[in-house]
Amino acid sequence: MTTARAAAASALDRLALPLVLLLALALRLREALSVPLWFDELYTRAAADRPWADMLRVMRADVHPPLHFVLSWAWRVFGDSDLAVRSLSIACGLGALALGWVLARALFGRAVAHATALLLALHPWHLYLSQEARSYPLLWLTLGLSAVGAWRWCERETRGRATLFVAGSALALWTHYLAALVLALQWLWGLARLRREPLRMARWTLLHVAVAAAFAPLLPLILAQTARVGGEHLMAHFTLADLIDVVRRVAFGSLKLLLPVAALAAWAFRERAARRAATFALVMGPGSVLVCFAFGLWQQGLFAPKYAMLALAPTMALVASGALRLPGRVAPALALVALAVIEVRGIALRPHYPEAASLGATRAYLAPRIQPGDVVFSGDSHTYLFGRRYFPRARQRLLLMGQRLPYYEGRAAIPDSAFGDAAELRAAAASGARWFALSWGRGGVHGDALAALCDSLTAPPAHCELVRVWSGAAIANTSAGAPAR
Numbered sequence: 001m002t003t004a005r006a007a008a009a010s011a012l013d014r015l016a017l018p019l020v021l022l023l024a025l026a027l028r029l030r031e032a033l034s035v036p037l038w039f040d041e042l043y044t045r046a047a048a049d050r051p052w053a054d055m056l057r058v059m060r061a062d063v064h065p066p067l068h069f070v071l072s073w074a075w076r077v078f079g080d081s082d083l084a085v086r087s088l089s090i091a092c093g094l095g096a097l098a099l100g101w102v103l104a105r106a107l108f109g110r111a112v113a114h115a116t117a118l119l120l121a122l123h124p125w126h127l128y129l130s131q132e133a134r135s136y137p138l139l140w141l142t143l144g145l146s147a148v149g150a151w152r153w154c155e156r157e158t159r160g161r162a163t164l165f166v167a168g169s170a171l172a173l174w175t176h177y178l179a180a181l182v183l184a185l186q187w188l189w190g191l192a193r194l195r196r197e198p199l200r201m202a203r204w205t206l207l208h209v210a211v212a213a214a215f216a217p218l219l220p221l222i223l224a225q226t227a228r229v230g231g232e233h234l235m236a237h238f239t240l241a242d243l244i245d246v247v248r249r250v251a252f253g254s255l256k257l258l259l260p261v262a263a264l265a266a267w268a269f270r271e272r273a274a275r276r277a278a279t280f281a282l283v284m285g286p287g288s289v290l291v292c293f294a295f296g297l298w299q300q301g302l303f304a305p306k307y308a309m310l311a312l313a314p315t316m317a318l319v320a321s322g323a324l325r326l327p328g329r330v331a332p333a334l335a336l337v338a339l340a341v342i343e344v345r346g347i348a349l350r351p352h353y354p355e356a357a358s359l360g361a362t363r364a365y366l367a368p369r370i371q372p373g374d375v376v377f378s379g380d381s382h383t384y385l386f387g388r389r390y391f392p393r394a395r396q397r398l399l400l401m402g403q404r405l406p407y408y409e410g411r412a413a414i415p416d417s418a419f420g421d422a423a424e425l426r427a428a429a430a431s432g433a434r435w436f437a438l439s440w441g442r443g444g445v446h447g448d449a450l451a452a453l454c455d456s457l458t459a460p461p462a463h464c465e466l467v468r469v470w471s472g473a474a475i476a477n478t479s480a481g482a483p484a485r
Contacts (some may be wrong), residue, residue, distance in 0.1 A: 093130025099144030
C-alpha cells in the first residue's frame with residue numbers, strides 16, 4: 001500500500017506542471033475568445049500585415065525594439081483570426097509560466113515550483129496579459145530565461161548556464177528597452193552574491209559585456225526613435241497612485257490582501273538555508289517593480305503599471321515558498337487553497353478591458369446594420385483600425401477634424417490615403433449615402449468636433465459602452481432595434 005501511494009504521489013508530481021499548463025491554456029483561450037482585439041493589438045497586427053520592408057518602417061517609427069514585431073510578422077502563418085493573432089502571446093505566456101516553475105524549483109524545490117505555477121496560472125493579471133497580443137508575455141519569457149541562467153550560473157559556473165543567461169538577457173533587451181533596468185538590478189545582485197570571489201565577479205561582469213555587445217546593434221535604432229518621437233509621450237507622469245495600482249494587481253486584485261501576501265513573502269526568509277534564494281526572488285520581484293517605479297518618476301512617459309507584471313513569477317515563488325513553510329501540515333495547504341480561491345474569484349469578477357468590451361459592443365451593434373460599400377467615418381485611430389479589421393467590406397475613413405495624430409496613436413501604421421475631412425462627411429450626408437461615424441474619444445485625439453458635426457447631420461448616437469456610433473439619416477430611419485446602451 002505504501003509503495004502504491006508512493007507511486008501515485010510520484011505520478012502526480014510528474015503530472016503537476018502539465019496539468020497546470022493545460023488549466024492555464026484553457027483559461028487564456030477563454031479570455032482570448034471573449035472580446036475583439038483592441039487598439040494596441042490592432043496596431044500590432046496592422047504593422048505585421050505589411051510586407052517585410054514596410055513592417056520594419058513601422059517598427060522604426062515606434063518606440064519599441066524589433067523582436068516582437070518580427071515574431072508577429074512571422075506568426076501570420078497561423079492565420080488571421082483573433083485567436084491566431086493572440087496565440088503568440090498565449091504561447092509566450094505559457095512558456096513564461098513554465099520558466100516560473102523552473103526558477104521556483106531552482107530556488108526553493110519542486111513543491112514550491114508546483115505552487116508557483118498554480119498561482120501564476122490563476123493570477124487574474126497574468127491570465128489577461130498573457131493572451132493580449134502585445135510584447136508583455138515575450139518580455140516575461142526572455143527575462144525568465146535570464147533569471148534562471150543568472151541564478152544557476154552564480155550557484156555553479158557552466159558554459160550552458162552562461163549561454164542561457166546571455167541569450168535570455170539579449171532577447172529581453174530586443175523585446176523591451178525597460179529590460180535594461182531589470183538586468184542592471186540583476187547584475188548588482190550578482191556582484192553582492194559574489195563579493196568574496198573577485199575573479200567570479202569579473203566573469204559575471206564579462207557576461208554582461210557580452211549582453212551589451214548583443215544589444216549594441218540596436219543603438220542607432222534607439223537614437224532614431226528618440227529623435228523622431230521628440231516630446232510626444234503616450235503615458236502621463238508615473239505617480240504613487242500607479243505604484244499602488246501595481247501592488248493591488250500583484251496582491252490578487254485587492255489592497256486588503258497586501259499584508260497577508262507580504263507576510264507570506266516575509267515568512268520565506270525564516271529558514272536560514274532559504275534566505276539566499278528568497279533574496280534573489282525579492283530582488284527580481286518587488287525590487288524590480290521599485291526600480292521601474294523610480295525610473296518612471298525620473299523619466300516621464302516611459303513606464304506603465306502593465307510593465308510591472310514582469311515581477312509576477314519571482315514574487316509568486318516567494319509567496320508560495322512562505323506559504324509552504326508555515327508550521328504544521330494543514331496551514332500550508334489552507335494558505336495555498338485560500339490564495340487559489342481568491343484568484344478564481346478575481347477571474348470571475350474582473351471585467352473585460354474597457355476598450356475591448358466597448359469595441360465588442362460596437363461590433364455587435366454594427367454587424368446586422370452595416371453593408372458592403374457603406375462608409376465608416378472614424379474620429380480616432382482606435383475605431384479606424386477596428387473598422388478596418390472587422391468590417392473590411394465597408395469603406396473606412398479617418399476624420400481627425402484638424403488634429404494631429406501622434407506616433408502612439410498608430411500614425412505609422414495608417415496610410416495617408418485613409419485621412420478625410422469634414423467636407424467628405426457633409427457630402428455623404430447630403431447625397432443620402434449610407435454612412436456611419438464612430439468615436440472612441442480618448443487617447444491622443446478627442447472626438448468633440450466630430451460629435452458636434454454628426455449631431456448636426458443625423459440622429460443622436462448609439463452608445464456602445466464607451467464608443468459612440470452615429471448612423472446616416474437613411475440608415476437611422478430604417479434600422480430596427482434600439483441603440484446599444
